Amino acid sequence: xxxxxxxxxxxxxxxxxxxxxxxxxxxxxxxxxxxxxxxxxxxxxxxxxxxxxxxxxxxxxxxxxxxxxxxxxxxxxxxxxxxxxxxxxxxxxxxxxxxxxxxxxxxxxxxxxxxxxxxxxxxxxxxxxxxxxxxxxxxx
Amino acid sequence: xxxxxxxxxxxxxxxxxxxxxxxxxxxxxxxxxxxxxxxxxxxxxxxxxxxxxxxxxxxxxxxxxxxxxxxxxxxxxxxxxxxxxxxxxxxxxxxxxxxxxxxxxxxxxxxxxxxxxxxxxxxxxxxxxxxxx
Numbered sequence: 001x002x003x004x005x006x007x008x009x010x011x012x013x014x015x016x017x018x019x020x021x022x023x024x025x026x027x028x029x030x031x032x033x034x035x036x037x038x039x040x041x042x043x044x045x046x047x048x049x050x051x052x053x054x055x056x057x058x059x060x061x062x063x064x065x066x067x068x069x070x071x072x073x074x075x076x077x078x079x080x081x082x083x084x085x086x087x088x089x090x091x092x093x094x095x096x097x098x099x100x101x102x103x104x105x106x107x108x109x110x111x112x113x114x115x116x117x118x119x120x121x122x123x124x125x126x127x128x129x130x131x132x133x134x135x136x137x138x139x140x
Numbered sequence: 141x142x143x144x145x146x147x148x149x150x151x152x153x154x155x156x157x158x159x160x161x162x163x164x165x166x167x168x169x170x171x172x173x174x175x176x177x178x179x180x181x182x183x184x185x186x187x188x189x190x191x192x193x194x195x196x197x198x199x200x201x202x203x204x205x206x207x208x209x210x211x212x213x214x215x216x217x218x219x220x221x222x223x224x225x226x227x228x229x230x231x232x233x234x235x236x237x238x239x240x241x242x243x244x245x246x247x248x249x250x251x252x253x254x255x256x257x258x259x260x261x262x263x264x265x266x267x268x269x270x271x272x273x
Contacts, residue, residue: 035254038253048207088196091192099158100160102160102224105218105219105221108221109215112211112214112218115199
């Protein structure tokens with residue numbers, strides 16, 4: 001395996017660790033150091049990922065309820081994504097990833113549809129859909 | 141032996157596939173499986189070759205940086221698994237490359253936006269410092 005890939009994996013691990021420290025120390029809701037969501041900035045609409053940085057900040061402080069209010073989709077997907085990223089890193093380093101199911105294409109497409117649907121629904125102005133907007137569930 | 145579902149190389153005495161978890165019991169040990177795909181049985185790959193679908197990076201791209209580039213990446217990730225399952229190695233590899241490309245576009249967009257935002261912040265700080273002097 002080329003040495004270059006070790007550096008790539010090391011650089012990505014370093015970037016991920018730096019992101020975790022930044023998100024633990026600074027709250028994206030109040031500090032201006034994190035860029036706004038480009039979709040929200042340009043269109044005024046919430047995207048499926050809006051609130052995900054704030055959600056991770058709350059998770060890093062142990063506030064599952066606040067994290068869920070910011071972006072429930074991120075809270076659900078994060079453990080799977082973390083496992084998948086760890087698997088990809090191991091695949092690069094030792095040529096073998098972590099055990100995982102082979103997903104049928106229909107399930108991946110269903111996930112894609114669910115993400116898009118979540119993005120649409122959280123912009124609807126009526127209950128209960130607007131409770132999915134970032135932070136709305138904190139005021140229930 | 142090679143997994144008949146995802147094509148990953150496994151030890152001859154493995155009970156389940158290390159890549160996809162499919163049971164390997166009942167498969168003849170060391171059976172000479174064809175390298176090209178068998179429709180309905182999945183692609184059988186040479187040892188050490190993995191056709192990645194980059195699904196986790198596609199999801200990361202969609203919810204953390206750039207929705208417009210993340211969605212095509214997920215669509216291509218689905219195509220990778222569909223074609224692997226159908227035994228179409230060439231199609232799966234092409235879809236894999238497209239999934240990777242869209243993840244890269246998304247990462248590039250993320251870095252570009254982060255760079256521009258950082259520059260705007262820096263200029264703002266410099267201006268406020270020069271005004272206060």
